[in-house]
Amino acid sequence: MAKRKASETCEDGRENKRLHSSNPDRLSRLSHELTLRVLSFLPVPDLIICQRVSRHFHVLAGDSQLWKALYYNRFVRPRASRIPGIHESGVPAESLYYSSKLSRWLHEDNLVRKGKETNWKRQYKTRHNWTKGTCGVSEVPVAPEPSVPPTLLHMHEGIIFMADHIHGLRAWSSQSGQDMLATIAFPDNAGPPSALTVDSASTRSSTVTLAVGFQDGSFTVYDLHDNRFTSRYSHEPSSNGMISAVALSFPYLATMTASQLLSFYKFMPAEDKPSGAIADPPRLLQSLHSRTVWPPLTLSIRPQPDTVLVSIAYSLPTYLSGWTVGIQEMRLTPDGKLVESRLASAIDQNYRPLTFNSTNPAPAPAPLTIPPFGHFNTSEANQIHSKPTSLSYSHPYLLVSHPDNTLTLYLVSSTTDTLKISPGNRLWGHTSSISGAHVGGRGKAVSVSTRGDELRVWELEGGFASAAARRRLAAGELSVQLRPEKPSHPSTDDLTPAIKVRGDGLGLALKHKGGIDETSMTRGFVGFDDDKVVVLKERHLGAQALVIYDFT
Structure with a gap:
């Protein structure tokens, strides 16, 4: 019997078996470009599995261009297919798919930030x-007792702004809810805050x-820059009532008072003034009075290349239909000259408002034929509402909530010739008052x-013009109803009594077992970003x- 060679035997006497692979590794020989091309055909679950194979595939399967194409094909392309008339316009179907050669695709500028990857x-x-309603949740104490009037809330670009009479104006990052960015007290002679808004044109600026x-009746304009509030301008109190x-x-700035007085201002350019200096008083361009605007209401300003659109969306009481919504849109020149003022409502032209200007009476409506109970047609039945509990308008979407657990969505069409509101579409899903x-x-x-135990996210883009919608x-x-995941966090039972009673500011997130307290209630203040x-x-x-x- 032939003796074994020393190289074929290990030191401990066991045989040193040579491993021969029957399946050679050909993927490792491919260039990164070819590997990415292969991975581009995989669905999302398989792509995630590939990231677990090795460090090499973790980097390649996580390539940003792969996920960009997946994002556009799942979330953006369906939006393009819902554009009215897109299929009848002769646009090739393949043009709706994502192409990496395009620097801009379907004007998705909100997804690409300048200077950021x-x-x-x-x-x-x-x-x-x-889309699944999956999120993490955290709760941060704001104050040990409610403020009177209620605290105002606004969210903009990841920054939460709050205003109340006791703590003044505060801002902090929404990343953790604990990082206070800035705070400033209101003037001593100022009353409680009644309205809060953020400049819609400061999306990509370092100054908010x-x-x-x-x-x-007074108002103050603030700047937030480098985590510091500065007062740009303070307007004197007015006898026209609260803002x-x-x-x-x-x-441009617009205010609406409780006496239904609309004021439209313009700040003139500050010449030879250092940054942070007090601005000159704004110029009052227009002052208009209404007698048909009822709360809840909302104001918006949409600057155009040669004009400025100021819109008021409001509640409107009517005969037969209870309450509906209306909108008034004013078109002004940059210098404040009123070009035209248009009105529209979501009711049939035969309906008549309960209140109107006695000095300018509305034209006599056509004779009304009141149908028997239960014989209203669909469009009439959709307009029978109780008084709205809240109203939100972001052109072209007008969303109204009602105390009967429903919402109504209206689409506002504004062209150079017409202004109209589409018939409302009722939205069901809530099981308690909104x-x-x-x-x-x-x-x-x-x-x-109202109880705060039910939060729903809606996808309303495009309205309901299509059969699919x-x-x-x-x-x-x-x-979809939000279903927060229970966070893993320590119990507050182990905290010292001094920390437990801490209630001022946002210094500590007190989290409770079992999630959010269901006995809480909301004041209607809700905001969101991406x-x-x-x-x-x-x-x-x-x-x-x-x-x-948190959805991240």
Whole structure:
């Protein structure tokens, strides 16, 4: 018998077996470009599995261009297919698919920020969580007792702004809810705040401009820059009543008082003034009075190349139909000259408002034929509402909530020739009264119940012009209820009593077992951005808390 060679035997006497692979590794020999091309054909679950294979595939399967194409094909291309008339316009179907050669695709500028690289895998995950209602939740104490009037809340570009009479104006990051960015006290002679808004034109600026209206009719414009508030301008109190709504698109500002007086201002350019200096008083361009505007209402300013559109969306009481909504749109020149003022409402032309200007009476309506009970047609039945509990307008979407657990969506059409509001479409899904709802410009909306235990996210883009949208409405697929994941966190029982009673500011997130307290209630203040939803809640004992729902 032949002896074994020493090289074939290990030191411990065991045989050193040579491994011969029957399947050679050909993937490792491919260039990165070819590997990415292969991975581009994989669905999302398989792509995630590939990231677990090795470090090499973790980097390649997480390539931003792969996830960018997946994001556009799942979330953006369906939006393009819902554009009215897109299929009849002769546009090739393949042109709706994502192409990496295009620097801009379907004008998705909100997804690409100047000077910042977009993490498309994170973007995909966040949007996926939105569609499923999956999110993390944290609760931050704001004050040990409620403020009178209620605290105002606004969210803009990841920054949460709050205004109340006791703590003044505060801002902090929504990333953790604990990082206070800035705070400033209101003037001693100012009354409680009654309206809060953020400049809609400061989306990509390092300076955020906001305006606060007060109950004594005054208002103040602030700048937030480098985590510091500065007062740009303070207006004197007015005898026209408290500021019920305010809109800001610098240099334009509009206010609405409780006596239904609309004032439109313009700040003139500050010449030879250092940054942060007090601005000159704004110029009052227009002052208009109304007798048919009822709360809840909202103001908006939309600057155009050669004109400025100022819109008021409001509640409107009518015969037969109870309450509906109306909108007044004023077109002004940059210098404040009123070009035209148009009115539209969501009711049939034969209906007549309960209130109108006695000095300018409305034309006599056509004779009304009142049908027997139960014989209203569909369009008439959809208009029978109780008084709205909240109203949110972001052109072209007008969203109204009602105390009967429903919402109504209207689409506003504004052209150079006409202004009209489409018939309302009722939205079902809530099981209790809705205290507040907020809609964004791309059709995403959030609504919260009065008790605060039910929060729903809505996808309303495009309205209900298409048959597919109507099927989704009938099937109840337009919204999803948020189902927060229970965070893993320590119990507050181990905290010292001094920390437990801490209630001023946002220094500590007190988290409770089992999630959010169901005995809390909301005041209707809800805001959201691409990553988070923020709701202001009030517990049964009176303490206020800020609840942050994180989809990342």
